Amino acid sequence: MSARLVVDFNRCTGHGRCYTVSPDLLDEDEEGFVTVRHQPLALSDDRLAEAEDAAAACPEGAVRIDRNLLNHVEAP
Amino acid sequence: MRSAEQHEVGTCPVAHTDYRLDRPAFETYALLNAERELAPAVWNDSTEHGFLMVSRYDDVTRLLREHDTLVNDCVNAFDPNMTIPLLPNSLNPPAHNKLRRVLNPFFSPAAVKRLESLAHERAESLVAELAPRKQIDLGADFAMIYPTELFLALLGLPVEDGQMFLPWVEGIFGGFFASTPEELAAAESAVQNIMGYFSDAVAEREKNLLDPETDLVSRLLEATIDGEHLTKDEINTICLTLMTAGLDTTRSSLGYMFHHLASRPDERKRLVADPELWPKFIEESVRLYSLIIMDGRQVTADVDVMGCPMKKGDMVWLGLAQANRDPRKFPDPDAFDMERDNLNHHLGFGAGVHRCIGMHLARAELVIALETWHRMIPDYRLAEGAELTERGGQLRLQSLPLEWD
Numbered sequence: 380m381s382a383r384l385v386v387d388f389n390r391c392t393g394h395g396r397c398y399t400v401s402p403d404l405l406d407e408d409e410e411g412f413v414t415v416r417h418q419p420l421a422l423s424d425d426r427l428a429e430a431e432d433a434a435a436a437c438p439e440g441a442v443r444i445d446r447n448l449l450n451h452v453e454a455p
Numbered sequence: 456m457r458s459a460e461q462h463e464v465g466t467c468p469v470a471h472t473d474y475r476l477d478r479p480a481f482e483t484y485a486l487l488n489a490e491r492e493l494a495p496a497v498w499n500d501s502t503e504h505g506f507l508m509v510s511r512y513d514d515v516t517r518l519l520r521e522h523d524t525l526v527n528d529c530v531n532a533f534d535p536n537m538t539i540p541l542l543p544n545s546l547n548p549p550a551h552n553k554l555r556r557v558l559n560p561f562f563s564p565a566a567v568k569r570l571e572s573l574a575h576e577r578a579e580s581l582v583a584e585l586a587p588r589k590q591i592d593l594g595a596d597f598a599m600i601y602p603t604e605l606f607l608a609l610l611g612l613p614v615e616d617g618q619m620f621l622p623w624v625e626g627i628f629g630g631f632f633a634s635t636p637e638e639l640a641a642a643e644s645a646v647q648n649i650m651g652y653f654s655d656a657v658a659e660r661e662k663n664l665l666d667p668e669t670d671l672v673s674r675l676l677e678a679t680i681d682g683e684h685l686t687k688d689e690i691n692t693i694c695l696t697l698m699t700a701g702l703d704t705t706r707s708s709l710g711y712m713f714h715h716l717a718s719r720p721d722e723r724k725r726l727v728a729d730p731e732l733w734p735k736f737i738e739e740s741v742r743l744y745s746l747i748i749m750d751g752r753q754v755t756a757d758v759d760v761m762g763c764p765m766k767k768g769d770m771v772w773l774g775l776a777q778a779n780r781d782p783r784k785f786p787d788p789d790a791f792d793m794e795r796d797n798l799n800h801h802l803g804f805g806a807g808v809h810r811c812i813g814m815h816l817a818r819a820e821l822v823i824a825l826e827t828w829h830r831m832i833p834d835y836r837l838a839e840g841a842e843l844t845e846r847g848g849q850l851r852l853q854s855l856p857l858e859w860d
Contacts, residue, residue, distance in 0.1 A: 392806070393563070393810075394799075394804075395563075395564050396799050407563060407564060407565065409565070410556065410559035410563055411560075411563030411565075412559075435796070435797070436799060438799060438800050438801075438802075438806055439807070
């Protein structure tokens with residue numbers, strides 16, 4: 380199965396939970412908001428669990444996993 | 456006079472609980488829980504103006520993001536005319552976001568790391584001083600001075616000024632939830648004192664600017680928003696706001712956390728044995744013992760909110776503490792459970808654009824204080840016969856007498 384990690388930067392308010400639990404995929408900018416380490420955020424199967432942790436950790440619902448690659452949109 | 460006689464309440468039931476009042480410890484949560492289960496929205500007529508109380512998790516998180524109709528001109532549901540200024544809290548987008556961008560770098564996880572060695576040093580020094588006393592009041596003797604010193608360090612001000620600040624912070628909090636003119640007058644005089652102190656400190660820094668990347672006051676002096684510098688009044692107000700937001704909350708959190716640990720020796724032993732659990736302990740404590748029980752929001756127009764016809768200027772109470780104990784979101788919500796799978800979905804630090812700027816700092820301060828204390832004083836208990844009361848408005852245990860052998 381292939382999937383992508385999708386970050387809604389407008390929803391992020393800098394809780395910092397996602398990059399704490401998923402440091403290999405996500406990082407913080409100088410203000411504490413989320414940034415992504417690699418583009419595009421296609422997830423190999425061995426990264427999926429870490430990405431799921433990041434999505435589950437976000438209190439704002441700003442991080443999610445897109446499993447429908449037919450609606451593929453490039454990350455900003 | 457009961458405000459419900461003047462205010463249409465639509466389909467909402469009316470409650471009369473005055474949440475500004477001091478109560479026996481933990482009674483406030485029981486009252487809040489009951490009113491959350493009464494209806495999704497309840498009109499409360501205990502204050503002169505009254506307010507609409509929204510308290511279920513999904514509704515609270517949704518309304519926290521509706522910043523076009525629910526604004527921050529006033530954030531105190533008890534009083535739509537509160538005059539104590541707060542920055543950036545009282546701003547709305549987009550002005551709010553612009554000021555947050557100036558402040559955020561000083562509160563990011565990376566910036567907080569710069570303060571950690573000082574936090575360790577202060578915590579160790581304070582606990583070492585207290586250890587031989589074997590009997591203290593946690594709030595007065597430890598939990599207030601510790602965050603005060605770190606706040607001063609954050610602003611690059613002398614840590615020794617901490618003792619001078621304590622009565623000022625007390626005075627301000629009397630005024631936020633004032634029910635008497637005396638409390639209000641005391642709060643206004645405390646604000647004057649603090650603004651005077653900051654005004655001198657800012658003038659001093661202006662003569663000797665430091666690196667704006669690491670010094671917050673220098674950054675405030677140097678920053679421009681839409682081409683304009685911040686005024687001195689704005690800078691003083693920002694300092695005052697950071698102080699009121701950061702000191703009483705940290706003290707109050709430590710109070711409930713130490714009460715929890717003092718009453719549950721087995722849980723305490725587990726944490727003493729495995730200090731890596733402190734972050735989880737803190738997260739669950741911030742959910743279960745929410746201090747800031749509401750975020751107040753002001754209605755910008757005559758609109759219906761959750762079935763209640765609201766008038767422009769009315770206040771909505773977004774019940775953070777009630778949402779944090781909503782069984783629809785947190786199973787067995789009144790139980791302490793550090794293994795919850797949605798552990799950090801609580802609203803203890805708020806949510807949306809106004810969420811607590813200091814939450815990374817708060818977590819670091821709390822972990823360091825708890826880890827240090829329990830390494831140095833692992834066994835302690837509540838003093839026998841202690842009768843615990845909690846302050847209304849913004850909760851805290853008024854005293855927490857601890858003793859050890």
